[in-house]
Amino acid sequence: MSVHNEIRKVTTHRLSEMKLRGEKIAMLTSYDFSMAQLVDEAGVDVILVGDSASNVMAGNETTLPITLDQMIYHGTSVVKAVKRALVVVDLPFGTYQGNSREALSSAIRIMKETAADAVKLEGGKEILESVNRILSAGIPIMGHLGLMPQSIHKFGTYTVRAKEEEEAEKLISDAKLLEEAGCFAIVLEKIPARLGKLVAGELKIPVIGIGAGAGVDGQVLVIHDMLGITQQFSPRFLRRYHNLAAEIKGAVGNYITDVKSLDFPNEKEQY
Numbered sequence: 001m002s003v004h005n006e007i008r009k010v011t012t013h014r015l016s017e018m019k020l021r022g023e024k025i026a027m028l029t030s031y032d033f034s035m036a037q038l039v040d041e042a043g044v045d046v047i048l049v050g051d052s053a054s055n056v057m058a059g060n061e062t063t064l065p066i067t068l069d070q071m072i073y074h075g076t077s078v079v080k081a082v083k084r085a086l087v088v089v090d091l092p093f094g095t096y097q098g099n100s101r102e103a104l105s106s107a108i109r110i111m112k113e114t115a116a117d118a119v120k121l122e123g124g125k126e127i128l129e130s131v132n133r134i135l136s137a138g139i140p141i142m143g144h145l146g147l148m149p150q151s152i153h154k155f156g157t158y159t160v161r162a163k164e165e166e167e168a169e170k171l172i173s174d175a176k177l178l179e180e181a182g183c184f185a186i187v188l189e190k191i192p193a194r195l196g197k198l199v200a201g202e203l204k205i206p207v208i209g210i211g212a213g214a215g216v217d218g219q220v221l222v223i224h225d226m227l228g229i230t231q232q233f234s235p236r237f238l239r240r241y242h243n244l245a246a247e248i249k250g251a252v253g254n255y256i257t258d259v260k261s262l263d264f265p266n267e268k269e270q271y
């Protein structure tokens with residue numbers, strides 16, 4: 001391979017450079033080898049092996065049931081496919097909130113067994129001890145504030161977070177704490193656009209939004225949602241770039257018709 005063909009891997013340092021020069025960061029989820037290969041080749045900057053795998057891959061109502069072993073399985077499959085993007089793997093519910101030793105051993109398992117570049121954790125002040133311990137082991141962390149799906153039973157609904165002053169103040173202070181601790185980026189989920197812009201303006205590290213408006217440093221979506229594979233989920237922040245559900249059903253329908261009508265396989269499609 002010539003020097004010119006060499007792929008420059010995205011690093012946490014490159015993401016901060018992108019923020020400095022005002023270049024927006026494009027991030028998407030992936031959970032398996034084939035999809036991650038396509039997403040990486042298309043040029044996305046960050047691939048998140050999100051615990052949304054619990055919903056879109058495993059069919060669970062919430063992200064709570066997915067296990068560390070399952071996240072490691074998805075992470076390993078994705079990392080094998082990716083040449084350029086920075087790969088971040090979610091620490092699943094119950095593997096870091098209890099105590100910081102457990103948090104560190106969960107993060108170490110992810111880094112060792114998947115070879116991912118970083119982990120993502122939901123929460124601010126409440127999980128600071130875990131954040132510090134993981135960072136002290138040299139593991140890069142992406143924070144996650146605003147709507148935190150792992151705390152859905154505390155929130156009660158998936159509605160917009162931090163609309164009230166008190167919750168907005170806490171979010172700002174948590175974001176600053178995570179930055180001071182040494183997180184390299186933060187995801188803000190489903191908050192008012194003006195709050196997203198304010199936090200991105202206050203922090204030096206990149207702020208990636210999902211339903212946090214246009215004033216943040218980058219955007220993230222769940223790949224199944226933006227490709228139109230999931231059909232029931234239509235929050236305001238979601239832009240669908242394809243209607244893959246219709247395409248897949250159409251193709252499968254054609255295959256069924258061809259098999260039943262003896263059109264497939266034809267002469268050229270057999271040995």
Ligand code: KIV
Binds near residue numbers: 048052220
């Ligand atoms: O799990 C996930 O997909 C996420 C994104 C929604 C940011 O955390």
